[in-house]
Amino acid sequence: MTRKQRLVVIGNGMGGARLVEEIVSRPGGERYDITVLGAEPYGNYNRILLSGVLDGSYCPEHIFLHPLTWYEQHNVRLCAGRAAVGIDWQGHRVQTADGSWELYDCLVIATGSSPCLPPLANLVRKDGQLIAGAFTFRTLDDCQAILAHSSRARRAAVIGGGLLGLEAASGLVRRGLEVHLVHRSPHLLNLQLDAAGSAILARLIAEQGVQLHLGKETVAVLGQDRLCGLRFSDGSELACDLCIIATGARPNTDLARTAGLAVRHGIVIDDDLACSVPDVFALGECAEHRGQTYGLVAPAWEQARILAERLTDRASRKQYTGSVLSTRLKVSGLDLTVMGDKEPASNSDEVITYAEPARGIYKKLIVREGRLQGAILLGDLPGSVPAARLVQLFHRGDPLPAHRAELLFPCPTGNKQTLSVADLPDDTQICNCNGVSKGTILAAARAGKRSLQALCEATRAATGCGSCKGQVQELLVLACEGEVAEDPAVHYYVPAIPLTKPELVRVIKERGLRSVSAVFQALADGKEDPASKAGLASLLKTIWGKDYQDERDARFINDRVHANIQKDGTFSVVPRIYGGVTTPEQLRRIADVAEKYRVPLVKITGGQRIDLVGVRKEELPAIWKDLGMPSGHAYTKAFRTCKTCLGSDFCRYGLGDSTTLGIKIEKRYQGIEMPHKVKLATAGCPRNCSEATTKDLGAVAIEGGRWEIYVGGAAGSRVRKGDLLCTVDTHEEVLLYMGRFMQYYRENAKYQERSYDFVERVGIEHLRRVLVEDAEGICERLDREIQAAVEAYVDPWQREAEQPVTSTQFSQVLEAMPVPLGAGD
Amino acid sequence: MKAPLSPGAVCYNLGHISRIPRGEGRTYRLHDRLIAVFRSRNDELFATQADCPHRGGPLADGIIGDGKVICPLHAFKFDLRTGAPLGNTCPQLHTYPVRLDAKGNILVTVDDS
Ligand code: SRM
Ligand SMILES: Cc1cc2nc3c(=O)[nH]c(=O)nc-3n(C[C@H](O)[C@H](O)[C@H](O)COP(=O)(O)OP(=O)(O)OC[C@H]3O[C@@H](n4cnc5c(N)ncnc54)[C@H](O)[C@@H]3O)c2cc1C
Ligand code: SF4
Ligand code: FES
Numbered sequence: 042m043t044r045k046q047r048l049v050v051i052g053n054g055m056g057g058a059r060l061v062e063e064i065v066s067r068p069g070g071e072r073y074d075i076t077v078l079g080a081e082p083y084g085n086y087n088r089i090l091l092s093g094v095l096d097g098s099y100c101p102e103h104i105f106l107h108p109l110t111w112y113e114q115h116n117v118r119l120c121a122g123r124a125a126v127g128i129d130w131q132g133h134r135v136q137t138a139d140g141s142w143e144l145y146d147c148l149v150i151a152t153g154s155s156p157c158l159p160p161l162a163n164l165v166r167k168d169g170q171l172i173a174g175a176f177t178f179r180t181l182d183d184c185q186a187i188l189a190h191s192s193r194a195r196r197a198a199v200i201g202g203g204l205l206g207l208e209a210a211s212g213l214v215r216r217g218l219e220v221h222l223v224h225r226s227p228h229l230l231n232l233q234l235d236a237a238g239s240a241i242l243a244r245l246i247a248e249q250g251v252q253l254h255l256g257k258e259t260v261a262v263l264g265q266d267r268l269c270g271l272r273f274s275d276g277s278e279l280a281c282d283l284c285i286i287a288t289g290a291r292p293n294t295d296l297a298r299t300a301g302l303a304v305r306h307g308i309v310i311d312d313d314l315a316c317s318v319p320d321v322f323a324l325g326e327c328a329e330h331r332g333q334t335y336g337l338v339a340p341a342w343e344q345a346r347i348l349a350e351r352l353t354d355r356a357s358r359k360q361y362t363g364s365v366l367s368t369r370l371k372v373s374g375l376d377l378t379v380m381g382d383k384e385p386a387s388n389s390d391e392v393i394t395y396a397e398p399a400r401g402i403y404k405k406l407i408v409r410e411g412r413l414q415g416a417i418l419l420g421d422l423p424g425s426v427p428a429a430r431l432v433q434l435f436h437r438g439d440p441l442p443a444h445r446a447e448l449l450f451p452c453p454t455g456n457k458q459t460l461s462v463a464d465l466p467d468d469t470q471i472c473n474c475n476g477v478s479k480g481t482i483l484a485a486a487r488a489g490k491r492s493l494q495a496l497c498e499a500t501r502a503a504t505g506c507g508s509c510k511g512q513v514q515e516l517l518v519l520a521c522e523g524e525v526a527e528d529p530a531v532h533y534y535v536p537a538i539p540l541t542k543p544e545l546v547r548v549i550k551e552r553g554l555r556s557v558s559a560v561f562q563a564l565a566d567g568k569e570d571p572a573s574k575a576g577l578a579s580l581l582k583t584i585w586g587k588d589y590q591d592e593r594d595a596r597f598i599n600d601r602v603h604a605n606i607q608k609d610g611t612f613s614v615v616p617r618i619y620g621g622v623t624t625p626e627q628l629r630r631i632a633d634v635a636e637k638y639r640v641p642l643v644k645i646t647g648g649q650r651i652d653l654v655g656v657r658k659e660e661l662p663a664i665w666k667d668l669g670m671p672s673g674h675a676y677t678k679a680f681r682t683c684k685t686c687l688g689s690d691f692c693r694y695g696l697g698d699s700t701t702l703g704i705k706i707e708k709r710y711q712g713i714e715m716p717h718k719v720k721l722a723t724a725g726c727p728r729n730c731s732e733a734t735t736k737d738l739g740a741v742a743i744e745g746g747r748w749e750i751y752v753g754g755a756a757g758s759r760v761r762k763g764d765l766l767c768t769v770d771t772h773e774e775v776l777l778y779m780g781r782f783m784q785y786y787r788e789n790a791k792y793q794e795r796s797y798d799f800v801e802r803v804g805i806e807h808l809r810r811v812l813v814e815d816a817e818g819i820c821e822r823l824d825r826e827i828q829a830a831v832e833a834y835v836d837p838w839q840r841e842a843e844q845p846v847t848s849t850q851f852s853q854v855l856e857a858m859p860v861p862l863g864a865g866d
Numbered sequence: 867m868k869a870p871l872s873p874g875a876v877c878y879n880l881g882h883i884s885r886i887p888r889g890e891g892r893t894y895r896l897h898d899r900l901i902a903v904f905r906s907r908n909d910e911l912f913a914t915q916a917d918c919p920h921r922g923g924p925l926a927d928g929i930i931g932d933g934k935v936i937c938p939l940h941a942f943k944f945d946l947r948t949g950a951p952l953g954n955t956c957p958q959l960h961t962y963p964v965r966l967d968a969k970g971n972i973l974v975t976v977d978d979s
Contacts, residue, residue: 084955102955103955105955108956108957109957109958110950110951110957110958113958114950558907568932569889569931569932570931570932571928571929571930571931571932571934571935571936571943572929572936572941572943573931574929574931575929592889593887593889593890594887594888594889594907594930595889595929596929597929598927598928598938601890601927606924606927606938606939608921608939609922610922610923610924846887847887848884848885849885849886849887849892850887852892852893853893854893854895854900855880855885855892855894855895856894856895857878857879857880857881857894857896857974858878858879858881859876859877859879859897860877860878860879860973
């Protein structure tokens with residue numbers, strides 16, 4: 042066998058890493074031992090999404106394309122944080138920052154580019170660093186430094202009104218800073234837009250809260266140790282405590298130039314991506330091809346694909362012939378796509394424009410010799426031709442419709458008035474970063490990639506800048522039309538078993554499956570999906586009650602130890618305080634426990650009780666015993682609390698005894714398992730002090746001694762007023778209807794579907810018919826089953842404090858003993 | 867067969883397997899470190915680092931099944947055999963060789979050399 046070829050890639054950015062990925066996934070890739078030298082100390086991340094990190098829509102950890110383990114799994118040696126400092130192409134070796142040499146058979150330079158710094162007085166310190174408070178915006182480190190500084194900053198300036206500057210300014214506005222954008226030209230985005238488009242964009246950007254300073258040339262940075270402002274050529278100044286410089290980028294060519302490779306603006310490459318010396322290639326922003334350098338990811342990825350094909354398949358004659366570029370601005374609430382020329386080059390060029398400045402709409406197309414030569418598409422105009430269609434016409438140079446108006450507004454054919462992705466030809470490119478066509482996406486969806494995530498992973502669509510995600514979603518819906526309306530998995534009760542809740546309940550009952558492992562045995566070939574266990578446990582308990590065969594490992598940790606896990610692995614203890622009514626004696630006991638066990642935090646909760654927070658697992662049983670109070674179930678999907686107000690006994694407005702009612706409700710239904718948590722409240726009058734109308738279930742006393750029962754209220758991540766189920770006369774009736782609703786919810790809601798979603802899904806009219814008018818004749822059964830659940834309830838705290846389920850149920854850490862050498866077996 | 871231990875390796879006895887209920891995990895202290903040991907419902911054993919690389923969640927408190935563990939704090943998933951992150955970009959979990967001796971004691975080998 043021949044020796045493996047040593048492939049060294051300099052630069053672990055979007056181009057270099059893509060090349061490696063393309064090589065290892067192709068036949069022929071096994072010919073190479075790959076080493077990647079990356080100046081940045083990370084795996085490979087999506088640089089484009091740094092704009093999203095800055096504006097808070099992505100966490101840094103979510104923009105990684107390949108974690109370090111990916112490199113290991115593919116036998117790629119990644120030297121993260123080790124920059125290349127010299128190339129000896131005659132000796133076929135590269136020197137790295139630690140002085141050592143890497144030998145290569147084949148070398149690829151993918152060093153990207155670096156921010157250009159404008160010549161501002163006082164910007165760069167003597168040690169070569171930027172003055173504190175000034176930043177460039179190219180790397181994850183830049184981004185994190187900006188974010189760290191921005192929490193202390195109030196007034197930010199961004200220098201440069203190009204794509205990067207606009208995204209940076211909009212990001213900082215969304216972070217809550219006062220933001221000033223300073224641009225030398227009188228026109229924003231002057232490289233991509235004409236004056237009219239630029240003026241509309243300026244207005245839209247200003248409406249987002251960015252203060253614009255156009256036609257202003259910055260000449261100096263103010264401040265001694267740290268930046269405190271900017272000075273302009275007209276002598277005026279702007280105070281600021283953070284400044285991002287986004288005035289363009291310059292290809293990183295120093296390595297190549299020093300080594301004697303041909304370099305003009307970028308490292309010169311040919312159509313086969315080869316540099317001017319043998320066995321060295323370049324791609325991405327550092328490369329110059331046919332006199333052209335690029336600043337977008339699509340060309341870098343296209344070059345990576347072609348080079349990978351050439352390196353893995355010696356017979357390949359694939360050539361790179363250049364890219365035509367279109368791009369979108371990633372500022373939320375702003376729709377801007379630009380491509381090609383922005384102005385006509387001669388009188389024979391046609392210009393088609395449509396503008397509604399007041400609505401922020403501006404469309405301009407340049408047509409040359411019957412082909413689309415450029416376009417500016419600003420603003421979302423419902424019914425117009427989608428930008429993706431025009432991008433396709435542009436990229437492929439297709440002939441245009443004779444009626445040029447059809448380029449903007451499709452002619453009504455038949456009864457179809459609007460053009461959506463559905464009307465686009467199959468070869469329309471949807472994802473411009475990865476070059477994925479509509480046809481490819483549809484085919485993958487039809488072949489079974491039925492969720493947005495699966496579809497994106499399979500086709501790579503929307504994995505670059507992500508701006509085509511909406512269209513991929515539309516295609517997903519389109520592909521499933523006729524066969525299935527949507528991903529069937531969304532209807533499964535748990536992911537591992539392809540059955541809806543009613544189907545699953547039927548099968549479980551028919552086959553008498555009483556434990557989670559029995560369900561896996563019978564319905565999933567014995568394969569235990571960990572993500573399905575807790576949902577099955579909850580369902581089986583609801584179906585079988587006392588006859589359920591409990592398996593502790595199917596429970597979430599909270600339900601194994603009856604307490605809520607905290608971020609540091611300790612737990613919280615919330616004893617039950619019925620209806621929020623307590624006694625001095627109870628409070629004293631809680632206080633004693635808090636002191637005895639040095640509980641770090643004692644907190645009054647939003648549920649009218651007391652939380653002992655930061656308790657270690659092994660202390661739980663002793664604390665429960667000392668408290669002598671039942672569990673408040675604050676940790677589980679079950680009946681939680683019933684909050685009350687003072688009501689008629691004490692309050693001068695009280696119309697009904699809400700306190701007594703609340704205590705009765707909580708005593709009756711405490712701890713019963715539900716698809717999700719259920720929180721109740723009773724209010725003594727419509728002033729609603731206990732917020733009963735925004736609880737899962739609420740009872741509100743009204744004039745005449747009656748009670749209104751509300752269901753499906755919410756005041757958490759969603760706020761929703763509950764729907765009135767019925768109005769009744771007595772406490773007993775309130776208890777009855779509430780129990781009936783809870784049982785119906787237990788039987789019909791999906792796992793983790795809160796009542797507010799459930800009520801909306803089935804509809805209040807339906808609930809009234811079934812639960813009040815008894816249209817299905819099931820009320821008596823529902824009442825009986827909830828009664829059985831009430832009777833089956835046992836307080837878990839006092840039971841397991843006396844008798845733990847296993848000897849190590851409450852062990853936080855177990856000790857191990859070293860075994861003397863040679864012993865052990 | 868007993869493979870010779872390399873010089874830096876230390877073997878620990880974690881006590882009888884019954885200390886870990888079927889399908890659960892427990893955290894153990896091994897002199898200078900904490901590890902998580904899991905016992906599947908069919909008595910396979912796995913040992914990994916104790917804390918989740920994401921935000922330090924106690925992995926032994928996670929739910930396991932099909933050779934995977936789900937962290938109790940934010941539901942990140944890992945392969946118990948290899949430690950590989952599943953669907954997240956955390957670093958790989960450290961894993962340790964683990965076996966049973968004739969008496970049913972769990973033995974874990976730590977080799978830092
Ligand atoms: C302790 C408490 C905050 C407080 O100190 O006041 C609290 C603490 C937590 N809430 Fe809450 N919520 C608390 C009252 C509320 C309330 C108000 C209420 O109960 O009247 C709400 C709004 C009502 C509601 O339930 O929607 C509330 C809406 C949430 C939500 C959002 C639920 C939703 O669907 O919108 C979550 C997240 C979830 O459930 O997925 C949540 C989740 C949590 C968790 C359990 C997060 C977690 O999974 O670890 C917190 C547990 C901390 C702990 O261990 O102590 N908590 N939480 C309150 C305990 C009440 C009690 O005595 O039982
Ligand atoms: C905030 C932001 C938003 C953007 N948005 C978009 C967008 O929406 N659409 C779009 O198409 N493009 C966008 N871009 C541009 C896009 O990110 C680049 O075109 C793309 O990353 C180019 O890939 P590359 O591999 O050539 O360079 P890079 O991704 O910059 O990678 C080069 C890598 O080489 C490393 N390196 C340099 N010198 C050395 C050395 N001597 N030794 C070892 N390693 C070295 C660098 O550290 C870097 O990691 C954006 C860029 C930024 C910064
Ligand atoms: S509001 Fe958020 S942080 Fe506060 S207790 Fe509820 S879940 Fe925790
Ligand atoms: S700490 Fe484990 S998932 Fe967050």
